[in-house]
Amino acid sequence: MTTPDDTAALNERHRARMERKKAIIDAKIAAADKQIGIIIVNTGNGKGKSSSGFGMAIRALGHGMKVGIVQFIKGAMATGEEQFLRRFPEEVSFHAMGEGYTWETQNRERDIAKAAEAWEQAKRFLADPAIGMVVLDELNIALKYRYLDVENVIADMLERPSMQHVVITGRGAPPELIEIADTVTEMNVVKHAFKAGIAAQAGTEW
Amino acid sequence: MTTPDDTAALNERHRARMERKKAIIDAKIAAADKQIGIIIVNTGNGKGKSSSGFGMAIRALGHGMKVGIVQFIKGAMATGEEQFLRRFPEEVSFHAMGEGYTWETQNRERDIAKAAEAWEQAKRFLADPAIGMVVLDELNIALKYRYLDVENVIADMLERPSMQHVVITGRGAPPELIEIADTVTEMNVVKHAFKAGIAAQAGTEW
Incomplete structure (x- = not known):
């Protein structure tokens, strides 16, 4: 039995x-x-990489920031987000690459052209100091398939306005990106x- | 040098x-x-547990669902989300426990009373079939400190409407909760x- 003395202790x-x-x-x-x-960077095989990116987008919106979002790879089907x-x-600029997963298109040259077009949009966000957060959803997949060159992507990111946050999602983040990132989380599947x-x-x- | 034949191959x-x-x-x-x-359940010491919960909330909102959110532990300071x-x-019912992290209050009995009050709100969401998704942010912390009884919490969740989704976040998810969950992700820190x-x-x- 728990006595009043036990509870107080x-x-x-x-x-x-x-x-x-x-x-x-x-x-x-303080430090x-x-x-x-x-x-x-949100990577790993578990759930929550993209959804965490969108959750950070609404955090930023709640603080009055403008947000630019580019969805790489996904985009054939309109998602809830x-x-x-x-x-x-007025608050969110949304660009979806629009061709679906690469195993749906099965067309490497078309995927590369679409990824390059999506990166041009990303670069416009990364050059705009009025945008407080840029979400590059599934960028890691486009890098993994070498649709985009990781060194060019990193160079464009490092030239962005100093107060702008960037959130990158997708499995298999390349080591070069992990190296230059400030916060990296690996989402691991416990069960699905x-x-x-x-x-x-x-x-x-x- | 890459020849046209190489590229075609x-x-x-x-x-x-x-x-x-x-x-x-x-x-x-198909299967x-x-x-x-x-x-x-989103657990682990890494970033993205709560933000992923809020990202799923906006996914659900995008599909026309109503969402109920209870923030346990956090709440002394208004967050962006x-x-x-x-x-x-009309679309989101938001309830914040309102006392901040437990190391801020340093008052166990008050934390327990606030957690019980927050759970009453969660139960109202879990009993309402009009709510398509319930987000229980930092519930795992309230369970870890035994402010709430894990068996009661699980029983209330299992009685919810059959099509309602529940997202639970926080470090140190108890094994009983992992056992009954459908999808569990561990967010691990690579760097912060x-x-x-x-x-x-x-x-x-x-």
Whole structure:
């Protein structure tokens, strides 16, 4: 049985532990004071790479920033994020490469031409200081298939306005990109509904 | 030097490889045909757990679903996602626990009371078939500190409308929750800007 004394002791231990934790966290926050545009990469085989990019886009919108989005590879089918974000044309510029996954087109030269066109759009966002965040969804796939040259892509990114954030998603981020990124997360599958026979459903997967 | 013949051969190999890939993917898609509300868990120490939850919320909104969001733990400071999503009160119901991280409050009994109140709100969403997606942001932290009982939380979730999706975020997801979830992703840190002295900035971190 838990007595009132036990509870009081537990509450006090909790308070003391949280006080120490706060001191550590506050010191870390004080040490990390640089304000600068960062490059974020979401990679790995798990879920959440693109959706996290769109979640950051709405964070940025909530703080009054403008957002530029280019969807590489995807785009044959209008996704939920596209349908929603196209409601705010003053705040979000949305460009979808428009040809679907490369295993759907099966046409390498066409994919390369479309990727180059999408990168031209990305470069316009990366040159525009009025855009606070650029989301380059599935860029890693376009790099993996060598539709775009990683060194050119990196050079264009590093020349962007100093306060602009860039979020890049897709499996298989190339090592050159990981090297120059500020924050890199690997999304790993623990389990996936698809393996259990559940379809890729509206709202969760697209 | 790449000759026209080399390029033609490369393009043909690409086409053949993508044709095989498409056959495999199409077969997997045909086998996964169940349409049902799923439970998604985003855990791990890396970035992207909450932002992916908000990205899925806008996917669901794009498909015309209504979304219910409860933010556990966070909430002392208005985040970008909160400021943005509160613009759509007909489509998004947003509830923030409102006391900040537990190391800020340092008061276990108050945290428990606030978590119980937030869970009552979550239960209202989980009982409402008009809500297509429920996002329980940082619920894992509330479970880790035992502010809520994991068995009760799971029981309430399993009783929800059959087509409703639930997205749960936060480090340290308990094994009982992973067991009943359909899709679980572990976000792992490869590198983080904070370690390099860059502040948690508006738009990317909150």
